[in-house]
Amino acid sequence: MRKPFLLVCLCFSLFFFSQTAISKNDSCVDCHRKQQGSKYLGHNYKDWEKSIHAKSGVGCEACHGGNAETPDPVKAHQGVLSSKDKNSKIYFQNVPATCGTCHTEELKEFETSAHYKMLLRTGKGPNCLTCHGAMATTILSYSDLDKTCSLCHGKPTQAAKALSLIRAIKESLGSYQKELALRKGKTPEEFLRRYQEIQRKWHSFDVVFVSSESEKLLKELKNARESLRKP
Numbered sequence: 001m002r003k004p005f006l007l008v009c010l011c012f013s014l015f016f017f018s019q020t021a022i023s024k025n026d027s028c029v030d031c032h033r034k035q036q037g038s039k040y041l042g043h044n045y046k047d048w049e050k051s052i053h054a055k056s057g058v059g060c061e062a063c064h065g066g067n068a069e070t071p072d073p074v075k076a077h078q079g080v081l082s083s084k085d086k087n088s089k090i091y092f093q094n095v096p097a098t099c100g101t102c103h104t105e106e107l108k109e110f111e112t113s114a115h116y117k118m119l120l121r122t123g124k125g126p127n128c129l130t131c132h133g134a135m136a137t138t139i140l141s142y143s144d145l146d147k148t149c150s151l152c153h154g155k156p157t158q159a160a161k162a163l164s165l166i167r168a169i170k171e172s173l174g175s176y177q178k179e180l181a182l183r184k185g186k187t188p189e190e191f192l193r194r195y196q197e198i199q200r201k202w203h204s205f206d207v208v209f210v211s212s213e214s215e216k217l218l219k220e221l222k223n224a225r226e227s228l229r230k231p
Helices: 002-024 027-035 039-049 092-100 104-110 114-122 128-132 142-149 157-182 189-202 207-229
Strands: none
Touching (some): 027 039, 092 128, 104 189, 142 157, 157 189
16 A cells, blocks of 8 residues: 555655746746846736736746747747737737637627627727736726727716626625625525626626626625625
8 A cells, every 4th residue: 555655645746846847947937027127028027927827827928929948048939929910829809819718708708799890800999908908917997997998989888887886796795705704604606606607798898788687686695695684
């Protein structure tokens, strides 16, 4: 019994240390963090460093291509194309497909939107970067929503309403979870599932549906919280 156990431990150790080595030996990070004097390189590295992508271990090569495991600058940049190149994964029209390799459900919703159809047809219109920035470090505020949507549309009153409802759900859900925790209860999976579905649906820009479903969920959350307080 001892030998198989040691073998398993050895395999696990090799796997663990190989993963650690890969995460530490990132030539993109090693090189670009030293070039922060350059506005272009520094701006992009800093954005990545504080992003959810960095925290999740998603490196530069995931979107830009190249080889992050070699210290040779020429080899490291093989396959890296300019964002102006139509074959680049970060070419404006290609960005949704690139982000969609991980964010599959959001891409499915976005592909149903008029925005996506315009993007394919004309090369213009919003893509993921419009709302989230190049490194997914931003979520539009109400003022940003007004400025961004108003470039093509009138004042985005319906979108603002939908966004405010989504944020109200997040706040209400958080309060409900705290109240449940005090009573050693568990948040119903159905509430979480519906909240996530509404978040995904936002990417289709069907603000009427988002508002309607959000109002229903908010009402149910309110009732659930009130039920908790009853003696």
